[in-house]
Amino acid sequence: MSGPDDDELLFADEGSDASAEASAAQAPWVVLLVDDDPAVHMVSRLVFSPMRVDDRPLELLVTNSGEEGRKVLESRHDIAVAILDVVMETEEAGLNLARWIRTQSALNLTRIVLRTGQPGNAPEEEVLRLYDINDYWPKAELTAARARTLLTGQIRSFRDLQTIARQRADLETVLRSMSRLAEARGVDGMTRDIFEQVSMLLGGDTPPMWLYDLVSVSAAPRDTWHAFGTSAAGAATTGPRWDLHSASLHSSHATRRVYFADDHLALFHEASGEHGVGLVVDAAPPTDTWARNALEVALRWSLALLSARLLVEEQRALLTAVERFVPRRLVRMTGREAVQDVQPGDHRLSETWVVFADLRGFTTLSEGLGPSEIRRTLQSAFEAVTPPLLEGGGVIDKFLGDGFLALFPGAAPPPVEACRRALDCLDKLNVERNASGLPSLSMSMAIHGGPVLLCTLGDQDRIDITAISDTVNVCARLEAITRDYRCGLLVSSSVFEALSPEARASLRPLGSARVRGRVARVPVYDAERTSRQDLRAPAEALARAVALVEVGAVDEARAAVSALADAYPSDEVLRGLLVLWFDPTSSSGNGGLR
Amino acid sequence: MSEALVCYAYTSRYRGLEPEADLASIAAAASRNNPALGVTGVLLFDAGRFIQVVEGPREGIYALQRRLLADTRHSELVELFEFECPMRTFSDWEMRAHRVDTHAPMTSPEVVALRDAYVGVFRPSARDFLTLMQTYLKSRATRS
Numbered sequence: 001m002s003g004p005d006d007d008e009l010l011f012a013d014e015g016s017d018a019s020a021e022a023s024a025a026q027a028p029w030v031v032l033l034v035d036d037d038p039a040v041h042m043v044s045r046l047v048f049s050p051m052r053v054d055d056r057p058l059e060l061l062v063t064n065s066g067e068e069g070r071k072v073l074e075s076r077h078d079i080a081v082a083i084l085d086v087v088m089e090t091e092e093a094g095l096n097l098a099r100w101i102r103t104q105s106a107l108n109l110t111r112i113v114l115r116t117g118q119p120g121n122a123p124e125e126e127v128l129r130l131y132d133i134n135d136y137w138p139k140a141e142l143t144a145a146r147a148r149t150l151l152t153g154q155i156r157s158f159r160d161l162q163t164i165a166r167q168r169a170d171l172e173t174v175l176r177s178m179s180r181l182a183e184a185r186g187v188d189g190m191t192r193d194i195f196e197q198v199s200m201l202l203g204g205d206t207p208p209m210w211l212y213d214l215v216s217v218s219a220a221p222r223d224t225w226h227a228f229g230t231s232a233a234g235a236a237t238t239g240p241r242w243d244l245h246s247a248s249l250h251s252s253h254a255t256r257r258v259y260f261a262d263d264h265l266a267l268f269h270e271a272s273g274e275h276g277v278g279l280v281v282d283a284a285p286p287t288d289t290w291a292r293n294a295l296e297v298a299l300r301w302s303l304a305l306l307s308a309r310l311l312v313e314e315q316r317a318l319l320t321a322v323e324r325f326v327p328r329r330l331v332r333m334t335g336r337e338a339v340q341d342v343q344p345g346d347h348r349l350s351e352t353w354v355v356f357a358d359l360r361g362f363t364t365l366s367e368g369l370g371p372s373e374i375r376r377t378l379q380s381a382f383e384a385v386t387p388p389l390l391e392g393g394g395v396i397d398k399f400l401g402d403g404f405l406a407l408f409p410g411a412a413p414p415p416v417e418a419c420r421r422a423l424d425c426l427d428k429l430n431v432e433r434n435a436s437g438l439p440s441l442s443m444s445m446a447i448h449g450g451p452v453l454l455c456t457l458g459d460q461d462r463i464d465i466t467a468i469s470d471t472v473n474v475c476a477r478l479e480a481i482t483r484d485y486r487c488g489l490l491v492s493s494s495v496f497e498a499l500s501p502e503a504r505a506s507l508r509p510l511g512s513a514r515v516r517g518r519v520a521r522v523p524v525y526d527a528e529r530t531s532r533q534d535l536r537a538p539a540e541a542l543a544r545a546v547a548l549v550e551v552g553a554v555d556e557a558r559a560a561v562s563a564l565a566d567a568y569p570s571d572e573v574l575r576g577l578l579v580l581w582f583d584p585t586s587s588s589g590n591g592g593l594r
Numbered sequence: 595m596s597e598a599l600v601c602y603a604y605t606s607r608y609r610g611l612e613p614e615a616d617l618a619s620i621a622a623a624a625s626r627n628n629p630a631l632g633v634t635g636v637l638l639f640d641a642g643r644f645i646q647v648v649e650g651p652r653e654g655i656y657a658l659q660r661r662l663l664a665d666t667r668h669s670e671l672v673e674l675f676e677f678e679c680p681m682r683t684f685s686d687w688e689m690r691a692h693r694v695d696t697h698a699p700m701t702s703p704e705v706v707a708l709r710d711a712y713v714g715v716f717r718p719s720a721r722d723f724l725t726l727m728q729t730y731l732k733s734r735a736t737r738s
Contacts, residue, residue, distance in 0.1 A: 039711035046729040047716070139715060144722035 028059035029155050030078050034069035034097060035062075035085040035115070044083075047144045053155045066093030070100060079110050080158040081151060083137075086116040095122060095131060102132040109161045111154040113137055167290050173200045174298040181305050190309055191225040194302045198281055201295050207283030210245060213310055216274035217253045218246070245280040252278075258296045260285040265295075269303035277307040329395035330465050333407065334454050344463050347455030351410025353447060353495075354472050355394065355419060356479035357385065358403035360442040366402075378402060381441050384429040385422040392418025397467055403479075407467060410449060414495040416503065419445050420529050423488060442488070446479035447527070449494040474522065477515045485510055485526065486576035493523035506530055508539040510577065511546045526573055536571050537564040549581060558582045599682060600655045601720045603647040603674040605705045610667040613639070620667070621691040631657050634684040636724055637691040641699035644668055645727065647720045649682050672702050674709045675718055683721035694731060 033044050041062045051058050061079075063069045065088050073079060082101065086094040098112050112133040116122050117140075124136050134157065135150060142150075177197035184190040191211050199206045206227060213223035220242060248266035252259040259266045265285045270276040279299060286292055322339055331339050335348040359365075359381060366374045382404065386396055392415045394408045408415045423443060430440040450471030456463045474492070482490045487510070496507055512521035530536070541564055548557035561581070565574040610616045617639055628634065633655065635648030648658065655676075662671065712718065712726055 037714075040715050043711045043715040043726070046726050046733070047722075049733075050729055140717060142717055143719045144712075144716045144726060145719065147716065 026056045027078075028057045029053055029080045029158075030059045030061060030076065031151070031155075032061045032063065032069060032072055032079050032082045034064075034066060034082065034088070034094065036064050036088045037085070040085070043144075047147060048151060051148055051151070053152050054159065058155075065089045066097040069097050073097075073101060073105055073107060073110075077107065079107060081111045081113060081154045083113045083115055083151075086114060086122045087118065092122075095127065098131045098133050109158055109165060111135070111158050113150070113154060115139065163290075167294070170201060170291065170294045173197065174294055178298070178301055178305075181302055184309075187306070187309055187313060188225070190306050194279070194299075194306065195225075195227040197298060197302060198279075198295075201291070201298060202281070202283055202286070205283070207281055209282065210241060210278075210280045211306070212242075212245070212249075212278040212280075214249075214268075214276050214278050217249050217268050217270075217276065217278070221278070241280070245278070248280060249278045258292075258299060260292065267299050267303060269300065269307055271304075271307035271311060275307075277303045277310065279303060326465060327395050330397060330407070330454075333395065333409070334456060334465055342456055342463065342465075344456055344458050344460065347453055349451055349453045351449065352452035352454075352467075352469075352471065353394075353408035353410060353412075353414050353449045354452065354467070354469075354475040355389070355406040355408065355415060355445060355447050356403065356475050357406070357419075357422070357443055357445045358479055360444050360483070362402040362441075365439065365441075377441070380429060381426065381443070384425045385443065388421035388425060389415070389418050392421070394418060397465070405467070405472070407452065407454075413500075413503075414447055414449060414491070414498050416447065416489075416491065416495065416499065416507075416527050419447060419489055419527070423529060444479060444482040444488050444490070446475055446482060446490045446492075447495050448475035448478055448492040448522075449498065450474070474515055474518065477517070478513070478522070478524065481513055481515075481524075484576060484580050485524070486572040487526045487528060489527040489529075491525050491527045493525070495527070496523070496525050505539070508537075508542045508573070509546050510542070510573070511549055511581075528573075535568060537568045537574055545577075554582070598652060599649055599679050600652050600676060601647070601649050601679045601683075601718070602655045602659070602676045603645070603709075603720065603723060604662070604671055605643060605645045605674060605700075605702055606662075606668040606671040607702075608639070608642050608644060608667065609669050613642075616667055617691060617693065624691065627661075628654075628658075631655075633658055634682060635690075635720065636684065638694050638724075638727070639691065640694040640731070643699050643702075643705075645674075645700075645705060647724055649679065649684055649720050670702065672706060674705065674723075675713060677718060679719065683719055698734075700731070700734075 031048065033041065035041065035044075045060060045062070048058055048060055061072055063072055066084075067089065069082070069084070073082065082097075084094040084097055086092065088094060090096070094114060094116075098114065101107055101110060101112060112131075113135045114122065114127060114131075114133050115137040124138070127133065128136060134154060137147065137150065174197070177193060177200070181190055181193050181197075184193055194211065195206070195209050198209060209227040211225040212221035214221050224242075245266065248259050248261060248264065249268040252266045253268040253270070257267075263284055264280060264282045266278065266280045268276055268278045279302075286295065319339075326339050326342075328339070331337075331342060333348065333350070333352075334342065334346045336342050336346060359378070362378075366377070369377065382399065386404075386406075389396070389406050392408070393412055394406045394415060397405045397407050408418075423445070426441060426443050434440060448471055450469065452467050452469040452471050454465060454467050456465050458464055478490050478492060482488065490510075491507070496504060499507070507525040507527050510524050510526050513524045515522050541560075545557050545560045545564070548554075548560060558578075558581070561574060561577055565571070565578060568574060608616070620637065624637065628650075631650060631654030633648050633650035635646065635650075638645040648655065650658070662668075708727070708730055709723075712723060716722065
């Protein structure tokens with residue numbers, strides 16, 4: 001008799017049974033047979049069940065009618081091929097089911113094969129034209145071997161479509177997450193998006209992942225973001241991993257590609273110089289080339305976007321820091337748009353409102369204070385008074401000990417209201433200070449307008465923006481004599497003349513002041529706030545006194561001011577004038593008569 | 595080959611007393627005679643039952659059929675099919691004999707029913723029918 005090895009037809013695959021069982025864990029290709037003939041069921045089982053395609057077995061589902069077939073198709077999404085008989089419960093049950101699969105169901109990958117015993121019921125060409133089916137098997141022409149060949153072909157088509165669908169899904173994931181990354185606002189949001197993207201490309205689980213902001217691939221990271229992962233293993237690997245990751249990032253840096261190890265992957269993206277961003281994912285990388293390429297493209301662009309964002313954030317922080325030293329408004333006033341454009345020698349002459357402010361008696365006040373208390377007191381005072389000035393369009397040119405110099409564009413009205421609001425803010429601060437048992441702070445301010453030359457002085461290494469002008473000098477002197485006038489806000493005639501008639505009404509004339517270093521006297525006005533109009537001598541009364549002084553009627557003037565001082569005992573300005581104008585022993589004499 | 599090829603299959607019951615010896619002599623006779631007739635195919639012996647599937651020119655198949663009718667080692671011969679086929683599916687097999695020896699041998703009606711179902715579903719081919727039979731016997735063995 002013949003031995004078993006003589007006949008491959010009958011015995012050849014007995015040996016392969018073991019391998020079939022070994023790979024039984026492999027998901028089978030699911031084939032659905034819809035036919036109302038039990039003989040077809042039996043023979044089809046015998047013919048198709050032993051098949052293997054790409055080393056995967058077949059699972060043959062069998063139903064007896066179009067309706068039963070539809071129920072199975074509704075409940076499963078993994079059917080590779082549906083083999084449909086045409087005539088079942090109705091003449092066209094198979095055709096209707098084919099149409100339903102293509103138009104109603106979500107099974108757009110399932111291959112449809114129409115099998116017919118009576119081609120008259122469903123002529124091949126017409127059926128192919130009218131229905132979106134993939135093959136047509138006339139019973140009379142088909143041998144079992146041929147049927148297996150055709151079925152194998154259909155299963156492979158399904159396999160390829162599945163691959164394409166999976167790749168398209170990957171691509172969509174990449175595109176969606178890239179556009180989300182491009183729109184992401186903060187660095188933290190971006191790192192979250194990148195972790196999510198990696199999870200999706202790796203099939204949904206979140207492995208432990210690390211993102212590093214690196215000065216160089218060798219140095220310890222400046223910043224680390226971490227996704228702990230959803231697996232139990234992830235929770236156990238939260239410790240510092242930098243030593244392990246550094247080697248993998250080095251490998252990636254050397255090849256300029258994603259480094260795929262057996263159990264993790266790493267990518268270093270070099271942004272500029274050696275500075276860059278690193279990503280390490282503690283998960284086995286995908287094995288197929290497409291998935292690796294998709295991951296590579298996605299990660300490279302993601303890290304490029306992230307490092308660009310980190311660079312922008314760094315520059316923004318730097319610019320913010322620079323602008324605290326050199327305010328942007330001040331830069332603009334020199335004729336440049338941005339601080340990086342400023343050159344030594346830049347200058348611009350323009351009409352400018354100059355404000356000098358000074359904390360009165362601060363030297364005395366600070367005698368009993370330590371350095372840090374002095375700093376805190378100054379800080380709180382400046383923080384209180386500068387916001388209204390900035391809101392009013394001004395810029396603080398310099399802080400000068402217990403005072404500061406502010407500049408306002410000359411094209412705008414003089415900043416009288418801004419200065420008044422600043423003084424209001426100091427009053428509010430004083431309420432708080434008094435509540436904590438601290439003495440009130442008092443600030444005096446002066447405003448003067450005129451041409452100011454704003455220029456950058458210095459060399460290539462160190463430059464400063466400086467206001468050089470007689471206007472600044474005069475303003476400084478005016479601020480100095482506010483003490484003599486006992487007035488908190490003293491303004492020059494340049495301010496008075498630039499104001500609207502209504503605004504002028506809130507100013508009180510104080511005559512002409514002699515300013516040190518100048519021949520011409522400067523008419524000055526008291527511009528202090530007018531919350532208690534009834535406690536102050538009216539402007540008209542003061543104007544009359546000033547007129548008397550100016551024509552030399554000293555006695556009449558003194559009588560007028562004394563009378564006003566009696567009528568308004570809390571009007572400090574009147575006491576100041578009495579000393580300034582009429583007391584020959586007064587050392588100041590700035591506003592004095594001659 | 596200009597002459598039409600015929601595929602022929604039958605099943606019959608073994609009547610002899612020494613299956614080992616008989617099968618050996620049948621196989622020897624087949625390999626001696628069939629090349630001259632141009633007949634190729636497979637002879638299955640399943641616990642007392644023959645199933646033979648052969649292909650060859652019409653004259654060769656007729657000669658084989660005459661000899662089968664005269665052979666006393668078997669009886670109850672039932673023809674399964676006889677049809678013209680376009681090409682040989684056992685071209686390189688002169689004749690092979692196999693003992694299948696399933697636990698419960700197929701009965702004649704069982705073989706005929708299988709033949710009927712097969713022929714109703716597919717265009718018959720000698721090789722396909724044997725493969726089908728093999729799968730059937732195997733699934734039968736796993737079931738029992």
